[in-house]
Amino acid sequence: MSDSELLVTSADGVVTVVFNRPHRHNAFTKAMYAEMRGLFEDLATRPDIRVVVLRGAGGRAFAAGNEISDFLETDAAQYERWIGELLNGLFALPQVTIAAIDGVCVGGGLAVATHCDIRIATPESRFGYPIAKTLGNALSAPIVHRCAAAFGEPITRSMLLTGRLVDAERAYCVGALSEVTEDLNGSIDALVAEVIAASATTQQATKRQINARALEQEAAPDFDEAMLREVYTGPDFNEGVRAFLAKEKPKFGADVRQD
Template structure:
């Protein structure tokens, strides 16, 4: 396999994107986000492409969040989160049908990408969540939380974020967050792609516009969100979370946060 961290191939109207950092559970780097941003911008005006498939290399993870080193290199972590959010918006608004093919851990930024796709399928061993409450002590932007609520429901989203627990594939399927659980991910993707490319692109694009418009109307980012994230990323819990993460220790978060 290529040394590139983002492998993009195109064949017969299908673009496949492979996150290729298996040694880091495919955690996203800033360079990977930039490449995805450029790709999704290009795909906005590509009627020849019908389907976009996103998946992770290595068989252990779809993607395990963001590379923490990028946050350390950023002078304004909340601005970096906002920049990532713009990329996720481009993914969400793609006219093509998007599929997240999950094999293994799908957490943090990986789950954000998956919940901005139209369809999610996964292997039985896959797990989903946002364990940030017990790792980094940061917070998600409101639009990312809302996408999780749309896929998993409010109760499970609250559990994910308030406890840091992960959700297994069977539970995700029962909630409607997954289209299918399969032992043979490649065959399941191929079958789904065949069904999508056989169907009417007109129907698909019109339906996506309608559903996305409803989501936009109900998932409005609150006025306090940007300032709150700024406080989070400059606060003591995130500082401790990063320190502990880099030292491979358990963090010791404060109890007096307001």
């Protein structure tokens, strides 16, 4: 496999994007996000491409969040907004987008997956935002709303308030996955063939209709950016980053604030 962290191939109207950092469970770097942003901007103008498939390398993860060091090198709230713009670009693509999930799909990985049209996964896959247990940060409101649109509000509340992960069976039962399969490659091939054989006119019109409603309902509230800035400069995030880098369990709350 190539050393590139984002592998993009194109054949017969299908673009396949592979997140290629298996040693880090395919956690996204700022460079990977920048490449994805450029790719999505290009795909928005490509009527010859009908399907975009996103998947992770290594068989253990779709993507396990973001590279934490990137948040320390920039304005974290501004970085969240920049990532949000990229996700909006993915969501708005005229092509049918498929997240093919094999393993852990958390944090930034889940954000990407929930901005795809269709999600299929292997039985061992797990989903969530465990940030309440790890980093003590917060998600932008549109990402939370998109998760709730895919998984439902009760599960979204549970995964964010407790940090628990959701297994593939439960995700399928609530409609967040269209299929759970032992043969991920075979299922992708069959799904892509169905999409290619169907009407692009119907697909694009339907996406515009559904997305218009979603964007109206999932807009960020006025307080969102100020709240994120407060979170990312607060004691819990500082403790979460310290513990993450030290490979320790974070100690949130009064014990940290008394230091």
